[in-house]
Amino acid sequence: MVNGLNLLFQFLDSFAFIVLAAAGLAIIFGIMGVINLAHGEFIMVGAYATTLANVRVGLPLPVAMLAGVAVSMVFGLLVERLIISGAVPNALSRRALGRDVIDPLYDRLADSMVATWGLSLIMIQGVRITFGNSLDQIGTPLGEIAYGGFSYSTYRVLLAGVAVGVLVLAYYVFTRTDYGMRARATIQNESTAKALGVDTERTYMTTFAFGSGLAGLTGALYAPTITMVPSLGGSFLVEAFVAVVVGGPSVVLGTALAGGLLGSINALFSNLVGTFFGRIALLVTAIVMLRFLPEGITGYVERLRERRREGA
Amino acid sequence: MAAETAGSPGSSGSPGATGLARLRRRFEGPNTVGNSRGFWIGFAVAVLALVAYPFAVGSYQASRFSLFLVYAFLGLSLSVVWGYAGVLSFGQVVFFGVAGYTFGVVSVNFATPLGITAAFLVGVVGGAVMAAILGYFMFYGGVRNVYVTIITLVSTLVLHTFMAQTAGDEWTIGTAALGGFNGMPTIPNLAFGVGGVALTFDSIGFYYLVLALLVATYLGLRALVNSDYGRVMVAVREDEDRTRMFGYHVERVKLAVFTLGGALAGLSGVLYASWGNYVSPQVFELAFASLPVIWVSVGGRKTLLGAVVATVGIEFFRNSLGGELAFIFVGALLLVFILGLPGGIVPWVHRTYLDLRGEGDVSRPDPAEGAEVTDS
Numbered sequence: 001m002v003n004g005l006n007l008l009f010q011f012l013d014s015f016a017f018i019v020l021a022a023a024g025l026a027i028i029f030g031i032m033g034v035i036n037l038a039h040g041e042f043i044m045v046g047a048y049a050t051t052l053a054n055v056r057v058g059l060p061l062p063v064a065m066l067a068g069v070a071v072s073m074v075f076g077l078l079v080e081r082l083i084i085s086g087a088v089p090n091a092l093s094r095r096a097l098g099r100d101v102i103d104p105l106y107d108r109l110a111d112s113m114v115a116t117w118g119l120s121l122i123m124i125q126g127v128r129i130t131f132g133n134s135l136d137q138i139g140t141p142l143g144e145i146a147y148g149g150f151s152y153s154t155y156r157v158l159l160a161g162v163a164v165g166v167l168v169l170a171y172y173v174f175t176r177t178d179y180g181m182r183a184r185a186t187i188q189n190e191s192t193a194k195a196l197g198v199d200t201e202r203t204y205m206t207t208f209a210f211g212s213g214l215a216g217l218t219g220a221l222y223a224p225t226i227t228m229v230p231s232l233g234g235s236f237l238v239e240a241f242v243a244v245v246v247g248g249p250s251v252v253l254g255t256a257l258a259g260g261l262l263g264s265i266n267a268l269f270s271n272l273v274g275t276f277f278g279r280i281a282l283l284v285t286a287i288v289m290l291r292f293l294p295e296g297i298t299g300y301v302e303r304l305r306e307r308r309r310e311g312a
Numbered sequence: 313m314a315a316e317t318a319g320s321p322g323s324s325g326s327p328g329a330t331g332l333a334r335l336r337r338r339f340e341g342p343n344t345v346g347n348s349r350g351f352w353i354g355f356a357v358a359v360l361a362l363v364a365y366p367f368a369v370g371s372y373q374a375s376r377f378s379l380f381l382v383y384a385f386l387g388l389s390l391s392v393v394w395g396y397a398g399v400l401s402f403g404q405v406v407f408f409g410v411a412g413y414t415f416g417v418v419s420v421n422f423a424t425p426l427g428i429t430a431a432f433l434v435g436v437v438g439g440a441v442m443a444a445i446l447g448y449f450m451f452y453g454g455v456r457n458v459y460v461t462i463i464t465l466v467s468t469l470v471l472h473t474f475m476a477q478t479a480g481d482e483w484t485i486g487t488a489a490l491g492g493f494n495g496m497p498t499i500p501n502l503a504f505g506v507g508g509v510a511l512t513f514d515s516i517g518f519y520y521l522v523l524a525l526l527v528a529t530y531l532g533l534r535a536l537v538n539s540d541y542g543r544v545m546v547a548v549r550e551d552e553d554r555t556r557m558f559g560y561h562v563e564r565v566k567l568a569v570f571t572l573g574g575a576l577a578g579l580s581g582v583l584y585a586s587w588g589n590y591v592s593p594q595v596f597e598l599a600f601a602s603l604p605v606i607w608v609s610v611g612g613r614k615t616l617l618g619a620v621v622a623t624v625g626i627e628f629f630r631n632s633l634g635g636e637l638a639f640i641f642v643g644a645l646l647l648v649f650i651l652g653l654p655g656g657i658v659p660w661v662h663r664t665y666l667d668l669r670g671e672g673d674v675s676r677p678d679p680a681e682g683a684e685v686t687d688s
Binding site for chain 2: 035083086089101102103105109110111113114115117118119120121122124125126128129234237238241242245276279280283284286287290291292294
């Protein structure tokens with residue numbers, strides 16, 4: 001019984017971690033076709049901004065978290081304008097040289113990976129130079145749940161609720177708002193969307209800012225529970241990446257299903273064999289899934305549905 | 313010496329051509345830059361300069377430089393796999409690391425010259441076998457494009473996680489402990505020989521061995537990519553479906569190239585392990601895994617020369633710069649080149665050079681190459 005409770009908490013914890021880590025990446029990848037390897041560093045920006053606002057400026061934690069989200073959103077906007085779309089450098093070069101110097105990285109998967117990897121190197125080292133090798137940490141709020149001989153951090157379990165909240169928010173934004181409509185039109189067919197009057201460039205810009213904001217939120221939420229080192233994003237990136245790929249093209253449903261599947265595998269193996277094997281099992285599952293369902297869970301579901309429609 | 317071994321196998325050109333020109337033709341074609349007499353003179357000068365380098369700077373510097381030459385094999389392996397067959401692999405370090413560990417385990421257990429020679433071969437073969445297994449799993453399973461990249465990336469992470477937890481006693485193979493996060497120290501120097509007759513390579517000897525191997529590998533790969541098989545590789549890169557329609561077995565080509573890439577990365581890993589007498593899970597880290605991609609993107613992935621020049625150049629700068637700014641420098645370099653010059657430095661220099669000499673002078677490097685470089 002106690003072991004079962006332990007397993008449940010561990011599952012909620014991994015589920016929250018995977019979903020929160022993946023949400024921003026999934027949105028940026030799904031809509032813009034940009035694989036953002038600096039995603040972990042966007043999370044780091046959120047975590048650092050929250051910690052600095054709380055510890056150095058003295059804002060209360062919830063306000064500091066909002067500040068963290070805002071900072072990473074603005075940062076994401078800057079990155080989009082400067083690097084991903086190259087709008088700012090191109091505007092400058094058009095004036096100086098009379099031509100564009102940068103092609104936007106939209107839908108150039110390999111190039112966007114390499115470029116954002118370069119960005120992440122700069123960010124990690126830049127933060128290390130500016131703030132040193134580590135930062136004072138915020139204590140984990142809300143205490144612990146104790147049962148039998150075990151205890152689990154209440155805060156980390158509650159994050160599972162927040163993760164579900166984020167999924168609901170994303171679902172709402174993409175299905176019920178004008179922006180969401182435009183974003184989905186842009187995914188389906190960019191040129192048709194453009195012809196119908198959708199400002200696709202602005203959609204991309206908003207999407208990147210939204211994704212960065214979610215990454216910042218993840219950083220802000222985990223800031224009290226992890227060690228503040230410049231390379232903290234690395235531990236998020238792997239899970240995020242794996243979840244996005246396993247989830248497939250449907251952003252919200254895919255992230256939720258991947259979080260559920262990978263979270264339970266991770267929790268099970270961590271519980272039975274040890275943390276190392278939990279992680280290895282998660283990664284191996286991802287490899288096997290990719291091999292057999294290269295379009296992810298939701299891609300497979302979509303194909304099944306199409307086949308049934310054709311059959312009927 | 314290396315040049316002859318790589319190029320000699322019975323070239324039967326037209327009877328009028330001299331031997332040298334016939335030899336040259338094997339290494340030239342549309343898939344490589346540098347198809348002129350000037351290039352080969354420059355190449356010979358560069359090789360001679362590298363041969364003279366240890367005399368100019370001493371054995372310590374030469375030994376340091378040999379590490380960059382060792383990395384060049386890793387750069388070349390990705391250039392062949394990504395630049396010529398279109399498979400972007402983040403996992404070249406998997407083969408690098410597996411070969412390094414294999415070499416370590418075998419050579420620690422059999423620390424005689426014969427044992428080390430065997431370890432060298434087993435290590436390289438180990439890298440190739442690992443690549444063949446992973447490649448078979450992916451290519452024959454219909455995994456394509458960016459999913460290949462992601463699987464290779466995840467494989468790197470699996471090995472990193474796995475090797476980092478091998479600290480316990482149960483992870484001792486023979487007398488070689490894998491050592492978990494701290495890695496395997498006390499790997500012997502590279503040596504070739506049987507019984508009493510043996511050549512051990514340390515500092516300067518190792519430098520010359522690596523240099524000779526590198527020149528041979530570079531020329532060998534040039535011959536490969538300019539051969540008929542090389543053309544098939546490029547066809548696979550440009551359009552898989554069309555190549556398949558022409559009757560080529562695309563999966564088999566990709567698997568063969570991937571295996572070759574694994575062997576090259578393995579060679580690099582073996583040399584690396586014997587260079588520092590050390591290998592650790594760090595070789596599977598994301599930071600290290602991305603280095604080959606950086607080298608090859610900056611140098612120009614569709615040129616072998618670019619991979620070598622950029623690898624040695626970037627590592628030399630990174631190492632000399634040292635300290636805190638090194639990674640910022642590398643990151644900025646990567647951003648600037650992938651955004652501003654997606655084809656890489658070497659193709660750009662090559663094109664600029666041809667433009668300067670005037671369009672009329674351009675004989676073989678056809679316009680198609682210029683078009684190819686921009687559409688990446």
